[in-house]
Amino acid sequence: MSFSIKEIDLNNKKDKKAFVELPWSIYKNDPHWVAPLKMAVNDLLNIAKHPFYKTAHVKAWLAIKDNVVVGRIMAIHNFSYNKYENNKVGHFGLYEVINDQKISDALIDTAAVYLKAQGMTSIQGPMNPGTNYECGLLVDKYDDAPQVMMTYNPAYYETLLTNKGFVKAMDLLAYNFNPHNVLPKLILDIAERAEKKVRVTYRTVNLKNWNAELDIIFDIYNSAWESNWGFVPMSKEEFAHTAKDMKSIINPELIQFAMVDGVEAGFILTIPDLNQIFKTIPSGNLSPMAIYKLMTPKKRITRARVIMMGIKKEYRKMGLETLLYRNTQKTLLKTPQIKDVELSWILESNLEMNKPLIRMSGEAYKRYRLVEKAL
Structure with a gap:
C-alpha cells in the first residue's frame, strides 16, 4: 500500500x-x-x-x-x-x-x-x-x-x-533506589568526612522567593553541566519557561542546596512521579476530575524522580553529591508511601556521577540511547 x-x-x-x-x-x-x-x-x-x-x-x-x-x-x-x-x-x-x-x-x-x-x-x-x-x-x-x-x-x-x-x-542511564534501604557504611563515611573537611550547611528552597531561587538554580545548572557531552546552556527565559509549572508540584523540602561557606555550591531536585496520575488520564485532557487527581496526589504516588543534581565546577570532588543524596533520602523517609526513587538521566560516560550511585547500591535499571548517522 x-x-x-x-x-x-x-x-x-x-x-x-x-x-x-x-x-x-x-x-x-x-x-x-x-x-x-x-x-x-x-x-x-x-x-x-x-x-x-x-x-x-x-x-x-x-x-x-x-x-x-x-x-x-x-x-x-x-x-x-x-x-x-x-x-x-x-x-x-x-x-x-x-x-x-x-x-x-x-x-x-x-x-x-x-x-x-x-x-x-x-x-x-x-x-x-x-x-x-x-x-x-x-x-x-x-x-x-x-x-x-x-x-x-x-x-x-x-x-x-x-x-x-x-x-x-x-x-543515558536511569538508576533505581529503594529509599528505605540503609546506605552502605562507605557512603556514610564519605559523607561525614566531606562535612568535616569543608564547612557545609544546607537549606531547602524558599517558595515565597521562587524567582530568586530559580536564578540560583539556573546559575548552578549551567555551571554544573557545561562540560557534559551534548549539553547546551539554556537561556534564562527558556529555563524560566521550563520551570514555570514546577512550583505547584514540588515539595520544597525536596529541593535542597548544599552551601559551602554560606554560598550555594550545589543542589538536588526531586519531584513526585506524576506519571502515576497521568496514567489515570488516558485522554491527555484536563477534565475537572483530572485536575482533582493532580491536586490530591500524595496517596496516589509511590515513586519519585531526582531530575536534577548539580555541583558548581569549583566545588567538585568535595563529596557534595553524596551529602545531597543522603539528605534527600532522609527527607523521602518522611513520606513512607514512596517506595522507589529514580535518578535520571545520567550520561553513561559521566564517571563522577555514576561511581557514587553504584557505591550506594543503585541499579542502572533503564537505558536510553541517542543514535546518530552521517549525512
Missing part, C-alpha cells in the same frame, strides 16, 4: 492536532505508555512563543497511509547547540511511527534532506527537542511505565533506526 510524507505547519491548528494526537493510535494497546497532557505538548510545539525556537529552526512532517496518520518526525536545526559544541549536528525528534521500515525510512530521509541543506553533517536523536528536554530512545525494560518527563517507545523503534544505519552516540 502506498503512503505519503506531508510537511505540516505547526502554526496550523489542524496540522498540529494531527501531529500531537498520533501517539494515541501508536500506543492504544500498550499498557505501559503514559499519555502526556495535551496542553503540555501543545505548549512545547508552540513555535511562535516557546523560547527554545528563538535559537533553533524546525520542520515537521506526517506520514499518511490510506488517509490515516501513521508516523511523524521533527527535524531540528539547533543553532545554539552547534555554536556551543562547535559542530554541525542536526537533530530529529518527536519521532513516532507504526512498525513499518519503509515509512520510518521515508520520515528519516525527509528530515535528513532538510538538515543536510542546512549544512549539517550528521543527524542525531531522538531529541524532543533537545537534551534539556525529554530525549533518548528506550532500549530496554519496556515492561515498566516511564517516570515523569522520561521517554517511552515500542521495542521496534530501535530495530527501525538500526536498520536505517543509525549507531549509538551516547547512552
Whole structure:
C-alpha cells in the first residue's frame, strides 16, 4: 500500500492536532505508555512563543497511509547547540511511527534532506527537542511505565533506526533506589568526612522567593553541566519557561542546596512521579476530575524522580553529591508511601556521577540511547 510524507505547519491548528494526537493510535494497546497532557505538548510545539525556537529552526512532517496518520518526525536545526559544541549536528525528534521500515525510512530521509541543506553533517536523536528536554530512545525494560518527563517507545523503534544505519552516540542511564534501604557504611563515611573537611550547611528552597531561587538554580545548572557531552546552556527565559509549572508540584523540602561557606555550591531536585496520575488520564485532557487527581496526589504516588543534581565546577570532588543524596533520602523517609526513587538521566560516560550511585547500591535499571548517522 502506498503512503505519503506531508510537511505540516505547526502554526496550523489542524496540522498540529494531527501531529500531537498520533501517539494515541501508536500506543492504544500498550499498557505501559503514559499519555502526556495535551496542553503540555501543545505548549512545547508552540513555535511562535516557546523560547527554545528563538535559537533553533524546525520542520515537521506526517506520514499518511490510506488517509490515516501513521508516523511523524521533527527535524531540528539547533543553532545554539552547534555554536556551543562547535559542530554541525542536526537533530530529529518527536519521532513516532507504526512498525513499518519503509515509512520510518521515508520520515528519516525527509528530515535528513532538510538538515543536510542546512549544512549539517550528521543527524542525531531522538531529541524532543533537545537534551534539556525529554530525549533518548528506550532500549530496554519496556515492561515498566516511564517516570515523569522520561521517554517511552515500542521495542521496534530501535530495530527501525538500526536498520536505517543509525549507531549509538551516547547512552543515558536511569538508576533505581529503594529509599528505605540503609546506605552502605562507605557512603556514610564519605559523607561525614566531606562535612568535616569543608564547612557545609544546607537549606531547602524558599517558595515565597521562587524567582530568586530559580536564578540560583539556573546559575548552578549551567555551571554544573557545561562540560557534559551534548549539553547546551539554556537561556534564562527558556529555563524560566521550563520551570514555570514546577512550583505547584514540588515539595520544597525536596529541593535542597548544599552551601559551602554560606554560598550555594550545589543542589538536588526531586519531584513526585506524576506519571502515576497521568496514567489515570488516558485522554491527555484536563477534565475537572483530572485536575482533582493532580491536586490530591500524595496517596496516589509511590515513586519519585531526582531530575536534577548539580555541583558548581569549583566545588567538585568535595563529596557534595553524596551529602545531597543522603539528605534527600532522609527527607523521602518522611513520606513512607514512596517506595522507589529514580535518578535520571545520567550520561553513561559521566564517571563522577555514576561511581557514587553504584557505591550506594543503585541499579542502572533503564537505558536510553541517542543514535546518530552521517549525512
